[in-house]
Amino acid sequence: MKWGVITFPGSLDDRDALHCLEVVLEQHVVPLWHKDPDLHGVDAIILPGGFSYGDYLRCGAIARFSPVMQSVVAFANAGGPVMGMCNGFQILCESGLLPGALIRNQSLSYVCEWTRVRVETTRTAFTTACRAGEILRIPIKHGEGCYVADDTVLQQLEDNGQVVFRYVNDVGEVTAQANPNGALRNIAGVTNARGNVVGLMPHPEHAVETLLGSEDGRKLFLSALR
Amino acid sequence: MLAKVYVTPKKAILDPQGKAIVHSLHSLHYDEVADVRMGKYLELRLTGLSRGQAQQRVEEMCSRLLANLVIEDFRFEIVED
Numbered sequence: 001m002k003w004g005v006i007t008f009p010g011s012l013d014d015r016d017a018l019h020c021l022e023v024v025l026e027q028h029v030v031p032l033w034h035k036d037p038d039l040h041g042v043d044a045i046i047l048p049g050g051f052s053y054g055d056y057l058r059c060g061a062i063a064r065f066s067p068v069m070q071s072v073v074a075f076a077n078a079g080g081p082v083m084g085m086c087n088g089f090q091i092l093c094e095s096g097l098l099p100g101a102l103i104r105n106q107s108l109s110y111v112c113e114w115t116r117v118r119v120e121t122t123r124t125a126f127t128t129a130c131r132a133g134e135i136l137r138i139p140i141k142h143g144e145g146c147y148v149a150d151d152t153v154l155q156q157l158e159d160n161g162q163v164v165f166r167y168v169n170d171v172g173e174v175t176a177q178a179n180p181n182g183a184l185r186n187i188a189g190v191t192n193a194r195g196n197v198v199g200l201m202p203h204p205e206h207a208v209e210t211l212l213g214s215e216d217g218r219k220l221f222l223s224a225l226r
Numbered sequence: 227m228l229a230k231v232y233v234t235p236k237k238a239i240l241d242p243q244g245k246a247i248v249h250s251l252h253s254l255h256y257d258e259v260a261d262v263r264m265g266k267y268l269e270l271r272l273t274g275l276s277r278g279q280a281q282q283r284v285e286e287m288c289s290r291l292l293a294n295l296v297i298e299d300f301r302f303e304i305v306e307d
Contacts, residue, residue: 058294065291094294101296103235106242148239148297182240 001225003029004042006072006088008063012050013085013205020205021046025221034066044081044125044224045072047088049141049203059102059144060090069095081125081224082197086142089189089199098190098199099157100149105142106182112141114213115180117165117188117202118172124164124195129223135172136165136216138202140180145201147183147190157190165189165200227272228307229284233293233300234265268292271307280304 003021007014014031021029030040034052039045053062063069069091076082076097084092092098105111116137119130130136149157157163165188169178174186181201189200204217235241244262251259270287272280284302293300 057292061291061294093296099296101294103239103297104242106240108242108246146240146242150238150296182242 001027001043002041003027003044003046004032004039005029005046005048006032006034006068007048008034008050008052008066010051010054011048011087013048013203014050016203017046017048017085017205020208020217021221024208025218027221032068034063034068037067037071039068039071039075045075045083046205047072047082047084047091048205049086049088052087052091055087055144058094059087060092060094063087063091064094073097076192076197079194079196083126083220083224084199085203085205086140086145086201089201090144092197092199097197098192099153099162100147100190102144102201103146103148104144105146105180110141110143111145111180112139113180114139115188115202116168116170116172116178117200118168118174120163120166121161121191123161124191124198124223126198126220126223127164128226129219133172135168136207136219137214138204138207138217139213140202142181142201145181145183147187147201149184154184157187158185160193162191162193163187163189164191164198165202227275227277227280228305229270229272229280229302230305231268231270231284231288231292231300231302232265233268233288233298234263236297236299239297265298272304277304
């Protein structure tokens, strides 16, 4: 399987994603450049975290129109697996591949901490290696991670099983205290109707080695290998 | 020609910045402030368009890029500069 990791100007975690895939998971991975619409025949695409185009206008708003994204949209619409973490999630929402949007944290503060997320569905390209209800320990680091959507969209997401991850406490309960950014219904990640596009604010690529404090993030990448 | 574009958070969307500003105004004893919504103001200098064309093009720019209609509303006016 061949992976592609996109670098936008201002991407931060592209190197971490490359390290995670190439060194830790021993995958064939190629870097993709925002100006190059050629996806080089990859089988799965990662949109990393960071501040693409300086987060100007809105997070992900400019990246959405980059040449590579036109190819990513076509790839995703054809059923190709795409995962966006943090800024990658914001870009997927801006591009319309995922419903909803991410706004400033309710606290107005940047948060950098470990979170626990509960796997709400295993029917996505990136959660088949998880158990439903499993709790993963994965870190977050963002200022704009408050997931919002209107009530109709939220209800559709719940009804269709498109909420993938929710912030929970140590024992797996959805509580206000466990919610680091004010996200509606503690939503940490969502998928599209088909389940091939997943976006989440936590950083699974920062949780793939014991040295980093957790290996729980591996399961997301390993799911796509199945 | 100048397009003055105003982008504001939708009524139903949380506006944590607006809320923080309300608190700060209240602490300065401006108790009459019931609500603040914080948005963006953009000025677009336009050339080579008729007023009608400008109206249509700016509308398109707003819905495609300048505002995210999931969370924001926009309005604009076109003036001679």
